[in-house]
Amino acid sequence: xxxxxxxxxxxxxxxxxxxxxxxxxxxxxxxxxxxxxxxxxxxxxxxxxxxxxxxxxxx
Numbered sequence: 001x002x003x004x005x006x007x008x009x010x011x012x013x014x015x016x017x018x019x020x021x022x023x024x025x026x027x028x029x030x031x032x033x034x035x036x037x038x039x040x041x042x043x044x045x046x047x048x049x050x051x052x053x054x055x056x057x058x059x
Contacts, residue, residue: 004032 005022007015022029036045037053 005029 019031033046035048037048
């Protein structure tokens with residue numbers, strides 16, 4: 001099974017900065033397109049459904 005790190009927090013908390021630092025630090029880290037469930041801004045996100053989130057283990 002593949003493993004990952006989930007960064008969660010408010011805007012401007014440093015999630016993108018942390019992601020950039022990790023990908024530069026070690027090649028085992030890779031950035032994935034952000035997943036979004038819900039409404040609002042969609043640019044830069046991979047949109048998903050609550051059902052898909054359940055399958056991923058998020059609920």
